[in-house]
Amino acid sequence: MPVLWIFEDQLSPDLSTLPESPDAPVMMIESARAFGMFPYHPKRLTFLISAMRHFAAELEAAGRTVHYFHLKPAKYRDSLSAVRDVVKKTGCSEFWIVEPSEYHTRAWLDTLPKQLGITIRYFPNTLFLTDRAEFRTWARGVKSPVMEIFYRKMRDKHGILMDGPDPEGGRWNLDKENRKPLKKAIKIPPHKSFAPDEITKEVMAEVTRRFGGNYGSVDGFDMPVTRKQAKAALKDFLDHRLPKFGDYEDAMVTGEPFLFHSFLSATINAGLLAPLKVVKAAEKRYRDGHAPLNSVEGFCRQILGWREYVYGIYWAFMPGYRERNTRHSSRALPQFFWTGDTKMNCLHQSIGSVVEHGYSHHIQRLMIICNFATLAGLTPQAVNDWFLSMYVDSHDWVVTPNVIGMAMNADGGTMATKPYVSSAAYVNRMSDYCKNCHYNHKARTGDDACPFNYLYWTFLERFRAMFKGNIRMKMILANLDKIDPDEMKQMMQERKRFIEALK
Numbered sequence: 061m062p063v064l065w066i067f068e069d070q071l072s073p074d075l076s077t078l079p080e081s082p083d084a085p086v087m088m089i090e091s092a093r094a095f096g097m098f099p100y101h102p103k104r105l106t107f108l109i110s111a112m113r114h115f116a117a118e119l120e121a122a123g124r125t126v127h128y129f130h131l132k133p134a135k136y137r138d139s140l141s142a143v144r145d146v147v148k149k150t151g152c153s154e155f156w157i158v159e160p161s162e163y164h165t166r167a168w169l170d171t172l173p174k175q176l177g178i179t180i181r182y183f184p185n186t187l188f189l190t191d192r193a194e195f196r197t198w199a200r201g202v203k204s205p206v207m208e209i210f211y212r213k214m215r216d217k218h219g220i221l222m223d224g225p226d227p228e229g230g231r232w233n234l235d236k237e238n239r240k241p242l243k244k245a246i247k248i249p250p251h252k253s254f255a256p257d258e259i260t261k262e263v264m265a266e267v268t269r270r271f272g273g274n275y276g277s278v279d280g281f282d283m284p285v286t287r288k289q290a291k292a293a294l295k296d297f298l299d300h301r302l303p304k305f306g307d308y309e310d311a312m313v314t315g316e317p318f319l320f321h322s323f324l325s326a327t328i329n330a331g332l333l334a335p336l337k338v339v340k341a342a343e344k345r346y347r348d349g350h351a352p353l354n355s356v357e358g359f360c361r362q363i364l365g366w367r368e369y370v371y372g373i374y375w376a377f378m379p380g381y382r383e384r385n386t387r388h389s390s391r392a393l394p395q396f397f398w399t400g401d402t403k404m405n406c407l408h409q410s411i412g413s414v415v416e417h418g419y420s421h422h423i424q425r426l427m428i429i430c431n432f433a434t435l436a437g438l439t440p441q442a443v444n445d446w447f448l449s450m451y452v453d454s455h456d457w458v459v460t461p462n463v464i465g466m467a468m469n470a471d472g473g474t475m476a477t478k479p480y481v482s483s484a485a486y487v488n489r490m491s492d493y494c495k496n497c498h499y500n501h502k503a504r505t506g507d508d509a510c511p512f513n514y515l516y517w518t519f520l521e522r523f524r525a526m527f528k529g530n531i532r533m534k535m536i537l538a539n540l541d542k543i544d545p546d547e548m549k550q551m552m553q554e555r556k557r558f559i560e561a562l563k
């Protein structure tokens with residue numbers, strides 16, 4: 061009989077291995093290797109470890125034997141001793157594993173048969189809807205594997221928001237309707253909070269003891285850690301936030317990290333919620349007349365489109381993708397990335413939310429944090445490691461394409477044909493951050509000039525040759541041409557001064 065080895069992001073009863081061998085024992089390891097790979101946010105560690113322990117208890121309640129290895133005993137810290145232990149206890153040396161989501165895990169697993177004398181049989185990872193090999197053939201066979209094309213195929217394949225062969229409402233993508241700032245008094249529903257039970261409290265104490273030196277803390281941990289709680293969190297989002305999700309998807313507001321976002325990424329990534337079920341539940345809200353099309357299409361696109369697409373890109377271009385650095389950026393991360401302690405209010409708010417909650421929403425990640433990282437020439441791999449460390453929903457398959465590809469455009473244009481960069485004008489339009497900032501969002505030069513302004517224009521100037529001939533950059537470069545050479549010179553000096561002071 062085989063042993064079914066389940067990882068921390070495979071906490072689902074729908075795993076392809078489970079029905080194949082109903083009586084087989086399960087092995088789960090709180091791997092010191094996995095949980096110590098980066099200085100992870102204590103809330104991320106608490107979430108994953110507590111969710112693992114709850115899932116193991118569910119399996120046991122359903123009659124499975126679970127060989128579960130806690131992080132604590134030093135002798136199991138390298139996972140290998142845990143595997144040996146299970147082989148000895150069960151007499152089984154064949155392990156069945158659902159394909160791991162991350163490249164380095166698979167590479168490590170490939171070394172085990174020789175090291176430990178075991179055999180491993182892999183099963184498809186049905187927690188994703190994308191077939192890795194099929195995606196790879198497509199992505200490597202075209203000049204530019206555009207998300208929108210993939211997304212339309214996924215809508216059609218899974219029959220989501222379709223009207224026969226056409227998209228519901230006549231358009232595939234309603235993104236243009238989803239860029240409203242939230243400047244008026246609109247009530248923002250609180251996100252659902254789950255009081256830690258005894259298991260979670262124990263994990264919080266253990267994480268604090270072992271990982272208390274990492275940035276962030278377990279204080280206020282209230283995430284769902286079971287399937288039942290994850291479903292309640294989904295229902296809460298569908299009831300209270302989905303209707304306005306679309307309108308305010310890109311908005312940023314002081315003191316409101318979650319706004320109308322779902323805060324479901326960590327639970328979906330851990331396997332507590334199945335992506336297709338989430339998408340279908342959102343579609344039902346549209347069909348029932350409870351939520352408008354722009355919200356539901358926007359939400360489904362994030363999960364059926366972007367989430368699956370980044371997973372496909374990761375597996376199509378790893379290894380190597382993580383090391384890409386088209387512009388050879390090499391600056392170290394400033395210390396304020398770990399604390400949020402900076403006079404730039406947009407970064408202070410966005411990073412502050414990450415330190416507190418292990419979360420900031422998509423536009424803060426893309427248009428504040430990574431926008432800054434790109435303009436300031438921070439090393440993409442250092443930024444990638446920071447995202448991996450600090451977010452509750454981080455896993456290499458999702459962080460790496462989002463950071464190296466989408467956000468920092470360091471992948472040579474595989475994912476995006478132009479960088480997502482902007483000056484303070486965008487930040488001021490989409491948020492209330494600028495009005496309480498030390499800097500002046502209108503000024504491009506002078507003591508109070510917003511760094512986003514001179515960093516943006518000098519970035520375009522420095523990489524002008526790289527962007528020339530890119531049709532999507534034409535208008536931006538035309539605006540760059542209008543800048544007076546003396547002003548550009550001054551902005552270059554401001555940039556130099558700013559960068560030299562960045563620590």
Ligand SMILES: Cc1cc2nc3c(=O)[nH]c(=O)nc-3n(C[C@H](O)[C@H](O)[C@H](O)COP(=O)(O)OP(=O)(O)OC[C@H]3O[C@@H](n4cnc5c(N)ncnc54)[C@H](O)[C@@H]3O)c2cc1C
Nearest residue numbers: 321322323324325362363366367421422425426453454462
């Ligand atoms: C630089 C950068 C780093 C990111 N790092 C992560 C990460 O570590 N983990 C992670 O799950 N997502 C990551 N994302 C994608 C996205 O920002 C988060 O999924 C989202 O903000 C999570 O919050 P939410 O659940 O409230 O999402 P919502 O705004 O409510 O969106 C719904 C769901 O769509 C999915 N989704 C949306 N956009 C993406 C995307 N670009 N890639 C993958 N899934 C997406 C998520 O599952 C999310 O829960 C990153 C994006 C950027 C630009």
Ligand code: SF4
Nearest residue numbers: 404406484494497510
């Ligand atoms: S003025 Fe500049 S630094 Fe300040 S919040 Fe606005 S964009 Fe950010």
